[in-house]
Amino acid sequence: MGQHILSGNPPVTLILRKSARARRISLRISQLDGRVTLTLPKNVSESEGIAFAREKEDWLRGHLARRGSDQDIALGAILPIEGSDREIVQGTGRRVLLEQDSLRIPGAPEQFGTRAQAFLKQMARDKLVAASDHYANILGKPYNRITLRDTRSRWGSCSSAGALMYSWRLILCPPEVLNYVAAHEVAHLAEMNHSQAFWDTVTEIHGPYASPRNWLRQNGSSLHSYKF
Numbered sequence: 001m002g003q004h005i006l007s008g009n010p011p012v013t014l015i016l017r018k019s020a021r022a023r024r025i026s027l028r029i030s031q032l033d034g035r036v037t038l039t040l041p042k043n044v045s046e047s048e049g050i051a052f053a054r055e056k057e058d059w060l061r062g063h064l065a066r067r068g069s070d071q072d073i074a075l076g077a078i079l080p081i082e083g084s085d086r087e088i089v090q091g092t093g094r095r096v097l098l099e100q101d102s103l104r105i106p107g108a109p110e111q112f113g114t115r116a117q118a119f120l121k122q123m124a125r126d127k128l129v130a131a132s133d134h135y136a137n138i139l140g141k142p143y144n145r146i147t148l149r150d151t152r153s154r155w156g157s158c159s160s161a162g163a164l165m166y167s168w169r170l171i172l173c174p175p176e177v178l179n180y181v182a183a184h185e186v187a188h189l190a191e192m193n194h195s196q197a198f199w200d201t202v203t204e205i206h207g208p209y210a211s212p213r214n215w216l217r218q219n220g221s222s223l224h225s226y227k228f
Contacts, residue, residue: 091106177215
């Protein structure tokens with residue numbers, strides 16, 4: 001259907017979409033790129049949809065503000081790794097090096113994003129395999145395999161075949177948040193639902209989880225603003 005600009009400071013671009021399956025007007029903010037999609041049922045006019053967006057403008061701008069602006073991985077940029085801010089600095093030699101307050105990346109600056117992503121993916125895999133092994137051993141149920149993706153809507157999943165999937169961006173979170181997500185997905189090996197029995201299983205293998213769960217709800221969307 002096209003686009004519409006909500007005036008204001010800053011202006012917000014709405015991507016307008018008609019859907020025969022939609023039963024109501026909906027607004028969705030992409031956590032990957034911050035795009036805002038306004039979906040309209042087939043019998044709803046564009047003007048009705050824009051009026052709906054105006055009614056939700058405070059909510060919309062609040063979510064966009066919490067997400068923050070996109071941040072390129074470049075020399076001098078600040079990137080959270082395991083919850084601690086690190087400055088991107090020029091490295092030497094061949095290896096990317098993680099230090100207490102910096103990430104040293106050798107090579108040409110235009111390759112910093114690609115090299116940082118590869119380094120973080122491997123780091124995430126190592127941490128998530130270790131955490132998944134730990135909680136699976138406590139639970140007494142093995143998983144099948146682990147894959148990493150850059151998912152839009154979820155931090156992890158567990159299939160009925162025991163395959164675990166995680167977002168590699170969990171390595172940007174504090175370690176206790178990554179561990180909670182691993183425990184959450186491993187608990188699905190026993191309970192493929194979100195019943196009270198499932199949450200009891202999470203508590204059994206992880207312990208209290210309210211704090212890391214709340215951290216992810218409050219801060220998780222900002223982790224998608226880093227562009228590699």
